[in-house]
Amino acid sequence: MKQVFKIEGMTCSVCATGVEQKFAELPEVLKCNVFLQQKTAELMTSTPVNVKLLQSILPDKYAVSEFLAYNPDQERTLTSVKEKTKIQQLKPLLLILGYVTVASIWIPTKQGGTINDMMLTFMGLFYIVFSFLSF
Numbered sequence: 001m002k003q004v005f006k007i008e009g010m011t012c013s014v015c016a017t018g019v020e021q022k023f024a025e026l027p028e029v030l031k032c033n034v035f036l037q038q039k040t041a042e043l044m045t046s047t048p049v050n051v052k053l054l055q056s057i058l059p060d061k062y063a064v065s066e067f068l069a070y071n072p073d074q075e076r077t078l079t080s081v082k083e084k085t086k087i088q089q090l091k092p093l094l095l096i097l098g099y100v101t102v103a104s105i106w107i108p109t110k111q112g113g114t115i116n117d118m119m120l121t122f123m124g125l126f127y128i129v130f131s132f133l134s135f
Helices: 013-024 051-057 072-079 086-110 115-130
Strands: 002-008 029-035 040-045 063-069
Touching: 013 029, 013 040, 013 051, 051 063, 086 115
Parallel strands: none
Antiparallel strands: 002 040, 002 063, 029 040
16 A cells, blocks of 8 residues: 655655654555655555654654545546646746836836837836846
8 A cells, every 4th residue: 555644844865764764663564755856755555554654664754644545547637747838937927027117118208208208217227126026
């Protein structure tokens, strides 16, 4: 039986290895994989293992909770995440760029400015808006 548990408190690969070793010592556990990035432990067990048992063999700094019971249909839905298209990813950037462009044309036009004034306004607005973004 495959069981997945959420483990809070793991901060490094040494923690993950320690948790994996503790879980592997249990007689019910046939195979154990601990994933640090996802903060999960995937156990292949002969009989179901409960959260209390796992929590009892780990130090207090770790918190164990049941993540999900293995269900092939559920696994497929978890891995099928829709990725955004390039246009969807760039939409906020394009909107900001559009607002800066419109404002840089509109502001000097109201004051009777030239194309040079429009360009200076565009550069100023571009600098102000994008200086707040960090990449």
